[in-house]
Amino acid sequence: MLGHGYTHSFVETAAAAVNAGCNLELSYGMRDNVFMRIGEALAAGNDTLEVRGAGAAGAAGRCRSSGRRRSPQTLRARVRPLFYTRLRLGEFDPPAMNPYSRLGLSEVQSPAHRALALEAAVKSFVLLKNERDTLPLREPGAGRIAVVGPFADNPRVLFGDYAPVPEPQYIYTPRRGLETLVANVSFAAGCQEPRCEHYAPAEVAAAARDADVVLVCLGTGMWGTGAVPAALPCPPAGNTLLLGSATGIDVETEGKDREDLSLPGHQLQLLQDAVR
Numbered sequence: 001m002l003g004h005g006y007t008h009s010f011v012e013t014a015a016a017a018v019n020a021g022c023n024l025e026l027s028y029g030m031r032d033n034v035f036m037r038i039g040e041a042l043a044a045g046n047d048t049l050e051v052r053g054a055g056a057a058g059a060a061g062r063c064r065s066s067g068r069r070r071s072p073q074t075l076r077a078r079v080r081p082l083f084y085t086r087l088r089l090g091e092f093d094p095p096a097m098n099p100y101s102r103l104g105l106s107e108v109q110s111p112a113h114r115a116l117a118l119e120a121a122v123k124s125f126v127l128l129k130n131e132r133d134t135l136p137l138r139e140p141g142a143g144r145i146a147v148v149g150p151f152a153d154n155p156r157v158l159f160g161d162y163a164p165v166p167e168p169q170y171i172y173t174p175r176r177g178l179e180t181l182v183a184n185v186s187f188a189a190g191c192q193e194p195r196c197e198h199y200a201p202a203e204v205a206a207a208a209r210d211a212d213v214v215l216v217c218l219g220t221g222m223w224g225t226g227a228v229p230a231a232l233p234c235p236p237a238g239n240t241l242l243l244g245s246a247t248g249i250d251v252e253t254e255g256k257d258r259e260d261l262s263l264p265g266h267q268l269q270l271l272q273d274a275v276r
Contacts, residue, residue: 010034015041023078042075109170134213137181143212144184147175148204148274150191150267151217157194161253174217186211190273194219194250196265201273208274216274218267220251220258 007013014037017025027033086092095101107113127135137145151157153175155168179185188207191199208214252258262268 010037011041011044014038015044018074018078021078023082038075109167114170137183137213144186144210145178145181145213145215146186146188146207146211146274147178147215147217148188148190148207149217149270150189150194150196151219152189152215153187154189154192157219157250159249161249174215178215190270191266194264194267196263196267196270199266199270201269204270204273205276214274216271218263218271220261220264 001007001013001016002010007016010033013034017034018038018041025033025035027035090098090100147153151174153173155171155173158171158173159166175185175187186207188200188203190201190204191197249256251264263271
């Protein structure tokens with residue numbers, strides 16, 4: 001609200017948020033936030049914490065005061081569902097009654113959980129096109145596979161905004177995953193980062209030249225995959241092109257908008273070079 005000019009102080013924002021029904025804040029710290037100003041807003045107003053509107057007066061002038069004894073009825077109404085949820089989650093129960101208290105660090109990245117995560121990933125992929133039943137790749141006939149692009153073997157750019165920070169040994173890039181097949185895998189990034197400002201076309205052409213399958217790993221940034229032209233050169237006879245897309249936060253993320261959805265930098269040229 002402050003950033004958009006709707007309010008002019010944390011105290012005013014606290015009152016406006018509580019009046020609007022907000023009862024939870026995603027803050028940036030325990031000191032400089034709106035939540036810690038709720039008490040001040042309550043002291044400056046009355047039980048409803050109603051805000052008059054933006055003015056030059058201080059917070060006390062913007063939070064209505066009726067002269068009555070101040071009773072935080074609205075604030076209690078906002079807090080009630082939060083504590084009700086915490087009660088249902090068992091946060092106030094003795095540890096022996098809470099089954100989650102028995103979970104230890106051994107549960108993190110356990111084989112069973114990793115197998116479940118793999119199953120969820122496989123079942124959640126969206127396959128847009130599968131001509132000639134190319135997928136799934138079968139190990140005996142996989143042949144020579146080329147995996148190219150800035151997202152082919154860079155663990156850092158495989159995660160979007162608000163993603164966890166996983167241990168490197170648990171990250172399977174496209175290149176690492178394909179190398180588990182019984183196949184000859186060649187790799188060329190072409191450009192090291194998603195912006196793809198410095199492109200090495202020769203290494204992409206060399207990796208894809210004699211490949212039976214070419215996997216091109218491109219992307220733009222958080223939530224987006226970039227616009228791929230409908231008309232692309234067909235791969236040479238006998239070759240197969242698989243186009244993959246990834247995320248990352250280098251090009252776009254929260255607070256970093258883009259003017260278009262085109263593939264950034266030289267990524268389109270990389271794609272065209274890979275299918276020649």
